[in-house]
Amino acid sequence: MAAAANGEAILETVGLTKRFGxxxxxxxxxxxxxxxxxxxxxxxxxxxxxxxxxxxxxxxRPTGGTIRFGKRRIDGAPAYVIARLGIARTFxxxxxxxxxxxLENVMIGRHTRTRAxxxxxxxxxxxxxxxxxxxxxxxxxxxxxxxxxxRANDDAVSLPFGQQRLAEVARALVAEPRLVLLDEPAAGLxxxxxxxxxxxVSALPERGIxxxxxxxxxxxxxxxxxxxxxxxxxxxxxxxPPRQVQSDxxxxxxxxxxxxxxx
Amino acid sequence: xxxxxxxxxxxAGFGVLLLVAPLVVRQPYYQSIMxxxxxxxxxxxxxxxxxGYAGQVSLGHxxxxxxxxxxxxxxxxxxxxxxxxxxxxxxxxxxVVAWIIGVxxxxxHGHYLAIATLxxxxxxxxxxxxxxxxxGGQSGIAGLPELRLAGIALDSHLRLYLLVWGCVYLATIxxxxxxxxxxxxxxxxxxSSEIAAQTAGINTGRYKVQVFVLSAALAxxxxxxxVHYMSFANPEPFGFAYSIELVVMAVLGGSGNVWGPVVGxxxxxLLTEVLQPLGKMVRPSGAELxxxxxxxxxxxxxxxxxxxxxxxxxxxxxxxxGARRAG
Numbered sequence: 001m002a003a004a005a006n007g008e009a010i011l012e013t014v015g016l017t018k019r020f021g022x023x024x025x026x027x028x029x030x031x032x033x034x035x036x037x038x039x040x041x042x043x044x045x046x047x048x049x050x051x052x053x054x055x056x057x058x059x060x061r062p063t064g065g066t067i068r069f070g071k072r073r074i075d076g077a078p079a080y081v082i083a084r085l086g087i088a089r090t091f092x093x094x095x096x097x098x099x100x101x102x103l104e105n106v107m108i109g110r111h112t113r114t115r116a117x118x119x120x121x122x123x124x125x126x127x128x129x130x131x132x133x134x135x136x137x138x139x140x141x142x143x144x145x146x147x148x149x150x151r152a153n154d155d156a157v158s159l160p161f162g163q164q165r166l167a168e169v170a171r172a173l174v175a176e177p178r179l180v181l182l183d184e185p186a187a188g189l190x191x192x193x194x195x196x197x198x199x200x201v202s203a204l205p206e207r208g209i210x211x212x213x214x215x216x217x218x219x220x221x222x223x224x225x226x227x228x229x230x231x232x233x234x235x236x237x238x239x240x241p242p243r244q245v246q247s248d249x250x251x252x253x254x255x256x257x258x259x260x261x262x263x
Numbered sequence: 264x265x266x267x268x269x270x271x272x273x274x275a276g277f278g279v280l281l282l283v284a285p286l287v288v289r290q291p292y293y294q295s296i297m298x299x300x301x302x303x304x305x306x307x308x309x310x311x312x313x314x315g316y317a318g319q320v321s322l323g324h325x326x327x328x329x330x331x332x333x334x335x336x337x338x339x340x341x342x343x344x345x346x347x348x349x350x351x352x353x354x355x356x357x358x359v360v361a362w363i364i365g366v367x368x369x370x371x372h373g374h375y376l377a378i379a380t381l382x383x384x385x386x387x388x389x390x391x392x393x394x395x396x397x398x399g400g401q402s403g404i405a406g407l408p409e410l411r412l413a414g415i416a417l418d419s420h421l422r423l424y425l426l427v428w429g430c431v432y433l434a435t436i437x438x439x440x441x442x443x444x445x446x447x448x449x450x451x452x453x454x455s456s457e458i459a460a461q462t463a464g465i466n467t468g469r470y471k472v473q474v475f476v477l478s479a480a481l482a483x484x485x486x487x488x489x490v491h492y493m494s495f496a497n498p499e500p501f502g503f504a505y506s507i508e509l510v511v512m513a514v515l516g517g518s519g520n521v522w523g524p525v526v527g528x529x530x531x532x533l534l535t536e537v538l539q540p541l542g543k544m545v546r547p548s549g550a551e552l553x554x555x556x557x558x559x560x561x562x563x564x565x566x567x568x569x570x571x572x573x574x575x576x577x578x579x580x581x582x583x584x585g586a587r588r589a590g
Contacts, residue, residue, distance in 0.1 A: 057462050083464035095459035097452045099519070107445075108452050112464035114445050118473050121444035122437040128444055135445075175464065 008070070010035040010179055010210050011056070011087075015065035016075075018051050018234075025051045027234040028065065033179065033212050033227075036205040040213040040221040042245075043231035044254055049214040050092055052231075053181050056212075057089045058082040069179070084112050088177035090168040092184045092214075096156040102167050103152040106139040109171035113138070142174040143167075146200060162193045169200070173209065180204065182213045186220045198224050218255075222246060230254065270439050270521070277435070277525075281428050285421050294420035296536060298492060301427035302485050303528035307512045308434040309481030314510070315518030315571075316447065317474045318454025319369065320377045323384020324482055324509050329391055329501030330357045331483025336404040336496035337397065346410050350487040354480050361479035362472060369471040384506050391498035403497025410491050417491075427488050431525065434481055438521045450474060451519070504554070511557045514564050517571030526573050531557070 011033040018026040026048040033039045041049050054060040056067060058079035067075040074082050088109070097105050114135050116128040143149045146166040151159060156167060165185060172180050182201065186194050202224050204211050215221050221228060221242065228245045230238040232254040238245050245251055288294060306328055313319050334353030338344040344352075368379045391398050398404065410417040410426070417423050441447045452460040453467050460467050490496040508531060516527020535553045542552030568575050 059458055059462065078466075079458070079461035080464050080466045083462055089462050091459065095456045097455040097459065099455065100448070100451060104448055104451075108448050108460070108463050108465070111445065111449060116445045118441060118446035118470075118477065121441045121446045122477075124436070124440045128440075132445065171463065 008035075009033060009068075010070065011212070012068045013052075013056075013065060014068075016052065016055065016062055016067060017064035018048070018055060018060060019063040025234050026055070026062075029231070029234070029236050031229055031236070033210060035178075035210050036208070037226040038201065038205065038211050038213065038224055039227045039229070040215060040225040040242075041229050041231060042215055042218065042221055043237075045216060046233075047231040047254075048234040049216075049231055050183055051234075053089065053183050053214055056082075057087060057181060083175070086175075086178040087181065088172035088175045088179075089181035090165070090172050090183055090185060092187070094161070094164045094168055096164055096167060096171075098157050100156055101153050102143065102148060102156045102159065103136070103139060105156045105167060106142055106171045106174050107132075107135060109142075109174040110135045110139055112175050139170075139174050142170040145173065146170045147196065162189045165189065166193075166197075169197075173204075177209060179210045179212060182211055184215055185213065186215060186217060194220060218246065267443075273522075274436060274439065278432060281432065285424055291420050294424060296532065298420055298424050298427055300525075300529050300532045301424065301431050302489050302492070303509070303512060303532055304431045304524045305427065305434055305488070306482045306485040306509055307516065307524035307528050308431065308438060309478030309485075310509055310513045311516070311518070311520075311524050312438060312441065312450070312474050313478040314513050315520065315523060316442070316454065317450040317471060319471060319475070320380065320510075321475070321478070321506075322377050322381040322510060323387070323503075323506050324380075324478070325501045325503070325505040326384045326387035327357050327361065327479040327482035328486030328489065328505070329387060329498070330360060330486065332486035332490040332496050332501065333391065333398055333404075334483075335487040336407055336490050339408050340404050340406055346408055346491065350484065353487050354483045357479050357483035358476050361476045365472040365475040366468075369468065369475060381503070381506075384503060388498055388502045391501060398496075398498070401498060403495060405495050407491055407494045407496070409494075423488070423492055427492075430484060430488070435521050435525070442519075442521065446470070508557060511561050511564075514561060514569075514571055517573030517575070517577075520571070520573040520577060522573045523571055527571070530572075531560075534560075 009032040013029060013031045016026055016029045017024070029052065041052065043049055051060065055062045058077055058081065062075045065075065066073055069085055069087060072085065074085065097108065114131050116131050120128050140149060140152065143152055146169050148163060148166055148170060151163065156164070159167060165188070169185065185197055189197060198220055201211050201213070213221065213225065225242050228239065228242050229236055230245055230251050237250045237254060238248045284297065285294060288297065306324065310321060310324055313321055331353040334356055335346065335349045338349035338352055339346050364383055368376065371379055392400060417426055449460065449465045449470050452463065452465060453470060457467050486501070489500070512527035512531045513523065515530055516523030534556065538553040538556055545552060564571065570578070
């Protein structure tokens with residue numbers, strides 16, 4: 001990865017591996033993500049990109065290798081601990097909470113920045129309502145940032161798919177993470193929505209949030225990323241700035257190979 | 264927020280209704296039914312938090328009523344301890360048991376969790392039956408003292424009604440408070456997608472155990488009320504059949520709604536009262552007509568109205584309001 005003059009990597013994996021029985025989904029992958037730069041992991045379907053995300057966010061346990069967030073090892077840590085440390089994520093198939101409004105979904109994103117527990121809530125202690133009011137303010141801001149402020153009280157799963165994605169992004173951002181993992185954020189969006197998303201993600205570094213994108217689609221990645229890593233069959237086959245990666249013959253072969261296979 | 268005001272008004276109305284009801288309903292028989300409904304509603308209030316909000320399941324909840332009830336019986340009858348202290352002790356013991364069971368069991372999901380709670384309920388009931396030295400076995404423990412409040416004995420249907428429904432009222436307020444709070448959202452998130460909840464920083468294991476323990480505590484209080492009401496504790500009412508009844512009440516009443524427990528407990532308790540004489544007509548030795556009736560109700564509810572009565576009504580009014588605004 002471009003060892004930019006940013007000092008230490010915000011996230012680093014060494015030899016990251018995931019095996020499902022006999023299948024090696026991720027094969028000794030070394031990654032580095034630099035703060036306040038936009039990093040993307042690309043690769044054909046089944047390359048292991050979401051599996052890596054699942055390991056980074058604590059949803060899956062790595063079979064081998066290490067993951068460091070700042071100075072701290074996080075491989076094998078429970079997902080909620082990793083979230084508390086400052087990593088937020090969105091999901092490829094959008095996991096908004098059903099039976100709750102858009103605002104309530106985003107309020108859950110604020111969980112790590114609030115404290116009131118169950119007993120305090122049951123007893124109706126005054127601090128609880130106050131904390132909720134403050135949280136609501138931050139959540140409405142996040143919704144405004146992604147352009148969903150008017151939809152705050154609508155049922156979350158009733159939103160069109162593209163807006164559901166944006167709601168999930170707002171939910172991730174409101175946690176004020178240092179690193180946000182965006183899993184195929186552009187999938188299912190139309191051109192107009194894609195442009196909006198690109199602008200939004202590009203604006204994150206100046207807010208102190210480092211985005212790590214996974215995408216199947218080259219276009220978005222080329223437009224906004226600073227650093228790109230390419231995976232194929234679970235292995236990293238190339239890395240570098242977008243232009244360089246795009247013209248790398250191994251990368252072209254990996255994607256072309258897939259196109260031929262699907263004919 | 265408009266939603267909050269509606270809840271406050273409803274709670275105030277509920278309070279008035281509770282105070283007026285015993286003035287309208289005077290016959291002791293019907294008053295006693297109201298006490299029983301209240302005890303059931305209290306137990307279901309806890310189950311509602313666990314099943315309706317957090318999306319878990321407990322097919323052995325009668326065990327917690329039993330632990331609370333037996334604690335009251337044993338401590339007051341065999342050791343002469345003040346009944347109120349005995350109730351507190353019962354809640355404490357129940358919470359510890361619920362915590363010990365909850366930590367490993369709540370790692371399970373779906374059918375496995377259901378079976379595990381079922382097994383737990385059966386084991387506890389067997390303990391009630393077999394540990395004769397402690398519980399008096401099938402004969403149980405009789406002669407519980409009355410509860411006394413400020414020197415007044417709570418020995419009439421009316422007085423127990425007030426105590427029991429006072430507790431139900433508090434439980435309803437607590438549920439309303441939890442519902443829209445950070446903790447309530449966390450529970451509902453766990454119910455919807457545990458993984459997404461975890462990646463949002465929610466310690467789902469801890470929340471599940473917490474709500475499980477809270478639901479057990481409410482059940483323990485209900486159990487204590489029950490044994491004091493009957494002046495008698497025995498294993499039979501704290502078995503599998505009652506656990507299922509409680510689940511039917513919770514499902515019928517409505518998942519994730521503060522009024523679900525009262526509606527569900529009311530409907531099922533009244534139905535049982537109606538069906539018992541009918542059952543005797545079918546077979547005088549006592550055909551348990553209410554048991555297949557509950558089974559049928561549960562199946563029909565899950566097919567047609569899986570969210571229960573109150574939640575479905577709430578959704579319907581929401582939709583009608585939305586349609587009126589649009590139309």
